[in-house]
Amino acid sequence: MNKEVRNYRRTKMQKEHIVETLREKGCRITKQRLMLIDIILEEECQSCKEIYYKAVKADAKIGTATVYRMVNTLEEIGAITRNSMYQIACARECEIEDACTVELDDDTIYHLSAKKWNTVVREGLKACGYMDTQNIRAVTVRQCECAGEFS
Structure with a gap:
């Protein structure tokens, strides 16, 4: 299966899950909301304003308030995280192949699938005594001021 088909399936599965969760929370599923989810x-959007500019090209009637409300709603249900950009959060069963890239100082690069990344973080937290039976909801990594090096 080629990468485009995998990405389409992943995106479609994520969209279906998000729509189902919104319905469970009592949200109406409008064409504008579906477009914003898409x-x-x-896309990798840096702000609500960027999402708005992309949305207004498809629907000139969409307002900025609609975009902000939808982003807040998606954040409330745990579908997106707001760190340096808006991205759909990955659950333990997520099928994304290159969810995380780790680069070591000897130029070794590892591309981890969402499942593998989740396992690495979970096992690391368990080994350090930070978690027992909980599940990870989200991980936020911010660029540090020290040239991006981790020790």
């Missing part, structure tokens, strides 16, 4: 799933 934009967030397909």
Whole structure:
């Protein structure tokens, strides 16, 4: 199966899960909301304003308040995280192949799938005594001021 088909399936599965969760929370599923979910799933947007600019190209009637409310709603249900950009959060069963890239100082690079990344973080937290039976909801990594090096 080629990468485009995998990405389409992943995106479609994520969209279906998000829509189902929104319905469970009592949200109406409008064309504008579906369009905003598609934009967030397909693009790496840095802000609500960027999402708005992409959305207004497809629907000139969409307002900035609609975009902000939708982003807040998606954040509330845990579908997105707001760190340096809006990205759909990955659950333990997520099928994304290159969810995380780790580069070592000897130029070794590891590309971890979402499942593997989740396992690495979970096992590391368990080994350090930070968690027992809980599940990871989200991980936020911020660029540090020390040239991006981890010790």
